[in-house]
Each structure stands twice: as structure tokens, then as C-alpha cells.
Amino acid sequence: MIIDMIGWHNMLNDKKINLVYSGPLWSEGIGVLAGTLKERMEHDKVPLNTSQEIFSVFVEQLNNMLMYSEEKEIFDNTGGGSPESVKGTFILGKDGNTFFIQTGNVMKSKNIEMVRNRIDYLNTLDKKDLRSFYKEQMRSSDKNAASKGAGLGFIEIARRISSKIIYSFTPYGDDLTFFALYVTIGGDNPE
Secondary structure (H helix, E strand, O other), X not given: OOOOOOOHHHHHHHOEEEEEEEEEEOHHHHHHHHHHHHHHHHHOOOOHHHHHHHHHHHHHHHHHHHHHOOOEEEOOOOOOOOOEEEEEEEEEXXXXXXXXXXXXXXXXXXXXXXXXXXXXXXXXXXXXXXXXXXXXXXHHHHHOHHHOOOOHHHHHHHXXXXXXXXXXXXXXXXXXXXXXXXXXXXXXXXX
């Protein structure tokens, strides 16, 4: 279930939205969002193992946005830190006993096939195979400093979620695409 803007109002009525953020993201800003997420999960008394899974997926998804988003913004950094941010969207909600996380950001259209192939492959692996593939990729990324993590973020996400990764690509402009990623954690989702 990828959330579209038309269904936004219904979504707010039908699902319990715990956290929504849309705007600039920068490395130092992730800490602020992470703190907000942590407080929200404590307030909602989310079980520790579930909150750890949510937190891990949250960090991986935001890091992927920071590394690969093409919608960049320069801002006044008189307070220090990075003067560049990327734009992204993050939604955390709950449907029954299942938490869902959706992120979205703009990427280069030329990378669609690579991302689609990576996610489709990960969706074919069970938890044991994901663990092995993760270790294999860790070894290969250690040997190649230019690998940008060799897609470890997607693997880490796939290892922690309770369903397959759902994604969509929507044309956004000249050679750009809006990439949305949707995952669930907990609940009784079939593999």
C-alpha cells in the first residue's frame, strides 16, 4: 500500500499515524528526527524489539535518502554543519499490530533499473539468505571504498521487516523520478 496524496485524508482517518516528516534532511538533522521517533515509541509503549527494528529501518531509509537523493537544497549554515540537504518524506504509522514506514525522495531516472533489480532480488530471499548476502556484501564493500555501501541499506531493511519491500517510481521531471518505499514491521504479515 503506497500512500498517494489523494488517499492522504482517508489514510489519516483509517490508520494511526505516529510520525510524518516532509522537508529537508541533512546528516545532523537525522539525530533530531531519531530523537523524536524514540520519544514517540516510548510514549506509545512500543515493545523494545519492535522499536529497535523500527529505529534501524528508519535510520537506513534516511541514510539511503541522504546518499542517493537528487533533490538538493543549499541552506544557511551559520550554526555550523553541512550547508547541503536533500528533500525527503518519512511516514511512520500503525495498522493493528503492524507498523509501516514509507519514505520518498527524488532520484535520477537512470538508476531505476538498478534499484528495482536490487529490491526485486532481495524480495526473493528468506531471512537466512538475507543474512548470508549481507555478510557477502560487507566483505565486498570493505574491498571497494567507492561502493557507497554496496546497497547494504536495502539489505539491512529487508532483514528487519516482516513483509516484502514495496516500491514505486513516479516520473518527476527531466530525468528525475520520485521513489517511494513502503515496508512493514511486526504483526502477522506473511513472507
